[in-house]
Amino acid sequence: MSDDVLFFKEFSIMGKDFSNAGSVSTEIKSILKEIGFDRLIVRRAAIASYEAEMNVVMYAKRAVARLSATPTSIKIEFQDEGQGIADVDLALEEGYSTATPEMREMGFGAGMGLPNIRHNADEFDISSEVDKGTHLIFTIHADGNNG
């Protein structure tokens, strides 16, 4: 039962599309809320998605995001095409950032995105290739505490 997919959806995100930044994660939040997941579980998924979406908008050319929810888990995937990350370990350190002033003006680019995604996830996996792109998958366990 626990592997039954309750919901699956694919989203596309365009790099540098600052005016729509956040729309995918807001939609993910409404979907998860609608399904009936616990409020704090939804919040963790929404925060991690928003950080990942901002990373795509700020650094990548385009990306596909995939949301799949089962009764016991929420899995979210961001696969982008773009510059990639040269040193993933460094990018996972709090405070490391390659943000431009434009990104900082929007309140982002403090080097906390990836660390915060990992912090909110129960499972976290990232792989990246320079000039190709980054593939991020994170899962949040919902422990059957939902509809």
Place this chain on the structure above:
Amino acid sequence: MTLEEISRVIECEVITGEKNLDQDFTEVCAADLMSDVLAFVAPGGLLLTGLRNIQSVITSHVAEVRAIVYVRGKVPDEEAIKLAEQKGIPLLSSRLSMFEASGRLFQKGLRPGSNIKPL
């Protein structure tokens, strides 16, 4: 303290959410950096910020911040106001600085709504 009382204490004008001023708050956080809000803020609080773009509203919605006060008389842009109306997040504008607004609210018994342990 209700949002209406908060509004009086830190000299606010209500931009949107007039009907939701009876909400009660015990916790506040003050930040211009939305990354800080996403990483360290507890759900359910009030945000004081100087960032007037739409990201302030999206961040608050995502992190379950229930209301936003823009400091130093700042007014958020149109699309931020529109989204806040949709999501039911009241927006206020205080003429005080971030420091003074925070100080007055602390004096009245409101407390930090954040967990500042490193990630």
